[in-house]
Amino acid sequence: MSGRRILFVDRDGTLIEEPADQQIDSYAKLRFMPGMLPALLKLRDAGFSFVMVSNQDGLGTASFPREHFEGPQQLLLQLLESQGIAFEAVLIDASFEHEGRPTRKPGVGLLLPWLRDRGVDLAGSAVVGDRETDLQLAENLGCRGFRIGPGFGDWAAVAHELADAPRRARIRRTTSETDVAVEVDLDREAPARVDTGIGFLDHMLEQLGRHAGFDLALRCRGDLRVDAHHSVEDVALALGQALRDALADKRGIGRYGDSSGRGALTLPMDEALAGAALDLGGRPLFVFDGAIPGDAVGGLPTSLVPHFFRSLCDAAGMALHLQVRGEDAHHVVEAAFKAVARALRQAIRRDGRLLPSTKGRL
Template sequence: MRTAEIKRKTKETDITVRFSLDGSGKGTIHTGIPFFDHMLDSFTRHSRFDLDIQAIGDLEKGPHHTIEDIGIVLGQVFTHALGEGRGIQRFASVIVPMDESKAEVALDVGGRPYLVFEGSFSGPVEGVIESWLVRHFFESFIQNAKVTAHMNVSGFSDHHKCEALFKAFGVALHSATKIVYDDGQVPSTKGVL
């Protein structure tokens, strides 16, 4: 089973993440940031991964350290659970609408971290998460998961745009990591991801 657990403690955060690629979309998420919990829950349900996150952060200074460090740890635990990536689809793209908003995500789980992010938010999402932190979470994840992602989000409601983005990311990541080849090969001309 493709699972992993990572604990990371710094002067700013104390985070434990348990993760399974072969899950059923269940999880327990406690970050201390209710809207971020909601986004990670949406990601979990639509990715069909199992995800448990326990995080304590210096929220009195703001959500930045907690959101960034969860992205880092989630990317690391994803990489450990994926292993060599034998037999995975590797590539995936999806479009997810949410009312007036739409998110498009295209991924390559190929060992090369890169993010192209198009779209904007009008202000702090739900008055809590500064808009740049949405992108920064994905940057932190992608750098540590070694994934290439192209993300585009549009719409009116910042809440809907953010939620569509997390859902689309989950659906695309599920598709890209699904085992579709039974020959045990790594889907790369280099032989490694």
């Protein structure tokens, strides 16, 4: 699903080093874990929000006075906030293990608001801690868990796994007319593997993957004995959905693209000329200007080319303006696919950490 991703972070042994007595009750004991700050900044830039979840055995008792805890705790929060790391919640359980309270990790009692929030993508969220109980908490929440410490991992590995994760999607669309399977990896370039039963459409989809710069595997089995309409439409719908799923919350993408990269909106192929400009803002729209000569090219009816792009826009949540002109149908259609691909390359490229919208979501 697409939604807010949360990093549920343990404190002692994760954000800060844990002393031998397991109590950070003085400023002298406050030491950051190696690599913690750059990792949190990287994860923030990747769109994660932060929630601190910590067991503090007996906090508030004579053996661990609250005033001894609060000074180092507030300094920790202030130092992190000064560097751009803020926690949307700080959740502390002060019970002892033998009490068995549901608010103590790995119990989820303190995290019920996030479990109930439909705007939180738990599958895309993660728990980071230094103990087995943190991994159990992750399992109870239904998200990924990472353990930090000798023999396990470090903050750099966690940040790489979560922030640099390739944008992939796999879609299976099955109807009484077609069976379409699509896989995309937007962060890997590789020759496309396409088999739709329509040779020229295969060639165009190979061009789309190559010039858009992503890995594409697509197979379609359709009722070609009737005609190509169902196969073309369902291939476009499945591919559009795969693009939408792989982009997820779209944080950091270019969002907009055009076929020239300079605003000229021109891509030539011999006598044919095509131009494309698109927006991945989530509002589907297709505007077509021009004409494709002839009735078919390579077994693909030319009337289905605009229909392909309209269906792609509907499923991907994309606004696309496409212009074509030319005398040879093969050249016109191929120029159109390449123009859209070049525009798409710009739009899906990661070029920052911010969401490319003042609305706060796409």
